[in-house]
Amino acid sequence: MLTVEQGMAFLGAAMLITLSPGPDNLMVLSLGVARGRRHGMAFGLGCAMGCLSHTLLAAVGVSALLAASVTAFTALKIVGGLYLIWLGSQALRSRGSAPQAAAQGPQATARALFVKGLLVNAINPKVVLFFLAFLPQFIVPANGAIAWQTLQLGLLFTLQAALLFGLLGYFSGYAGQWLMTTPRRAMWLDRIAGTIFVGLGLRLISSR
Template sequence: MLTPEQCMAFLAAAMLITLSPGPDNLMVLSLGIARGRKHGMAFGLGCALGCLSHTLLAVAGISALLAASAQAFMALKIAGGLYLVWLGLQALRSKGSQWQAQQQGGERGLMALFGKGLLVNAINPKVILFFLAFLPQFIITGAGNIGWQTLQLGVLFTLQAALLFGLLGFFSGYAGQWLMTTPRRSMWLDRLAGTIFTALGLRLIFSH
């Protein structure tokens, strides 16, 4: 098992990284404002749980393989970027009714956003490289069982990300409720969210 000192040091670093401005934060924030707190929380929880896939990849060593293969990394990066652009274009084409439809859709709309958040995080190659570089820094080699330590650290990172992203989506939703008083505001907020998603997708595709 991880030592208390190991857990505290890792959690402090993980929370600082999760709270620092980045693509995941922007997407959760924009969805929380545009669609409401439940939708922001659903997407944020999906993003957080997507970290479990990277944890398993890191344990299996597949992340190291992807990092070593320029072709595999490029293909995954383009796929993730195109998916973000597709999400952004959907929001840009909205005329304000998309938010209302998702509100009426209830649990189906929330599950769809949860799945989108899960997929966005799972196919992000930069997160794969981040886990490959970040988790080993907190592994005590003398304690043995490197794979088990890596798995515990990944689960711990996922739990704190789920908490922080959930809170971000919840509180951003309050601002969204105030702004969502007219369909016109809904339309412009969807366009703002779409612009953010599209920009992040293009940045992922063309970044080196």
């Protein structure tokens, strides 16, 4: 089982990353503003559930690497750290973005939007890379059961994403107005997210 310290550290970082402006949460905002909170919540919950597939891939991949070679696991952490730093630099250079209206096109049902969010997230290779980069730094090899630790972390990420995306969809009208009224707010959220990514990347590379 995860230790309390391990779980709390991961949960704090995961929530900050989930809340930072990105394609998923901006789409949740967009759908909520344009089509109503029910549709925004459905798409957001689908995106969150899509994380389960990446959790399974990460659990198998990380465990296999660690079992095969400590050097391979270290290489994964270094590559993952560099990837997180690159994501952070992109966010730090961003000028912010606001949700765009998504009312164009045929009206999809809430169920269809849930499935769309699920598939969009599940088949996104960038999310696979993110999970392989993010989860290992919160794994403690000395505690054993690497796959089980990875599964717990991934499930924790999925649950917090479902909660936050659900709330974001529910309050999408207010959140969308808050971002669109002052675009600089989105820019500063990007700055915060970028700093988090860079810090996590450096921590991952330097950890042993």
